[in-house]
Amino acid sequence: MKRLSPFLLGPLSLSLLFLIGCSLAPKPAEKVKTKDDQVVIMTYNVENLFDAKDDPDKKDEEYLPRAVKSSPHYQSICYQMTNPYYQKECLYKDWTETLYKRKISRLADVISQVNQGHGPDILVLDEVENIGALKDLAAAMPSLNYKTVELIEGPDERGIDVGLISRLPMKEAKLHDAGIKDFKTRGILEVELILPDGKPLYVLGVHLPSQAAPTSARRTVFKTLAKVKKSLPKDALVYASGDFNVAAREEAKEKLFRHDAQEDWAVSHLIGCKTCQGTYYYHSKREWSFFDAFLFDKRMTNGKAAWQVDPDSIHIFNDNIYQVNRWGSPARFGSGMKGVGVSDHWPLVATLVKGQTVVKNQKGETP
């Protein structure tokens, strides 16, 4: 070798990258249908799914293009923020249509991989700005055949809401107040869906106050949730899901899941998901937490309801490359300028099975 080009590695490495980029995940060619005897459910905090347009009724100024918010109107709104971090995000975050589409595209990529590429039948999503964003997300997965898209605007100060998309038809939806008087927060979204056998399924979507709020606030919402459950018809099939914002250290001390929730529900990570670490990771504390969970009507775990949850099916979905950062924890979308990142939470998935099959399995019998 007489002379070596100093830029030899550049083209070589880019070629390698091209080859890797050419690998594509298989996608179902036909529209997916829900099975008659099986419903796959999922809960996912999607980390600030905001569109890039201003909603005058919401504090969504952070999620606008920088060019738009350079006007005196938006500047004055941002300068009213007392928290320096949020003020800076409000003033300078450049949330463009390109970033919004990238966020939608990555979320769709994750959801489309669940259930062997068929996506969940019911998906509860936290941190969605409006129903338009939810419709954009559903539209980004045309083959998954999501007909029901529901979000009811609530009083949350940041303007984020709980939404639901599903292949199952919807009968009715309503929003319950979370029961907290001290500040405005997300309500409890109740959606009545029709199962493949014609029976109603009540889905309660929640997003409890964050760790910035005291434990008493989250405890209040657990109580409200129990009241909502009791208000439903006695034989109703019901489950709740979403981001309960209960940190591992708080759970160890306050036992919100083990005591408060277990009085009325079967908690997903207490009946299954035995090898799961958690859905959220605090890097500074090096702590995994089950922020996200399913709370099942206990009759769905003891064989007394027509549809049962399969405990072995409860798992965290993190197979998508966008979901995992360098340190093996959830990769947040953040500025949207990184090669990975979709949400700072991992979604939780479970399967509801019609009949007594699951109970038999738990006894060790062959289904």
Added chain:
Amino acid sequence: MKKFFQLLAVSGFMTLSVPALAQFSVQESFNASGYTYSFFSLASTETDQTEFEQDKNGTGRIATYNYLTVGTHVNYDLKGGLRLPFSYNTAGRDRFNNGEVQNQEIFLQDLILFLRNDSLALLPWDVSVYWEGSLYLPTGKFSRQQGTIGAYKNHFIFSKILSRSFDWEYDQTVKYTDQSRTAYKNTFIGDQGDEITVASLTKSWELKHRMNIWYKMDSETGVGLQAGLEDTYYNSSKENSKSLDRSVPLTKPTEHLVKLGPAARFALSNKINFILNFTDVVNARQNMKELGQFRSKNTEVALLSFVRF
């Protein structure tokens, strides 16, 4: 092996004395507001120097290049700060000075002012781009000796997470050194043990390319393979021409180093982590065929320590 543990001990002393948190490819992470303090250390040794007999009064020295960094957000997109670099070298031999044992030494290196953007761009196929621009001020003894006015370094890191287990990085550095002179007086110990003074040419450009593939064993531990090229271009000097009419300037051919070797990364805590490199270094003009043979005269062991307060 003894030298390896000595390397760990030196680096360990330097890092543990200044506790901090570190990241993998980018050494510092910045707080949302206020100032961030961090420490970086590169400790290296030449393996052939460790193989000398003890009766020659000691073995190869460990050379360290370290800096303390004070950083802050310059604006929403840019971070910046000051690095205070210094070198500490243990007593022992190196490839210079004809194997004579050198005393331990500590001295200031060139102060660095830097700006960086962690997320400069997102290229097709989700390739992230990191950028850092640095200005070197001639505060170090070598820069003063060589009449350096200043140096500018442009650093890009292109990275992609390939899968749950594999990461890829391509690292490119271009450094230009502005010199007030093309040659300087260089003194060293010759083969006969006598002191020799010659005119050495100053550097103008340095280009570095490095490609890494990492396999993640867990969130903080991994092994990797690194390959790189390092080219150094020198100024030419008419004034130091050997011809009487000065028609033929003193020149030095461009140096092309090729590097290859395994690496491992590991952490002590969420504030301290390390990358250990075992690198085969050959000169493309002289001993290219030896690449991959890891002959002791060609290999270097280096321990990079990243610490954050």
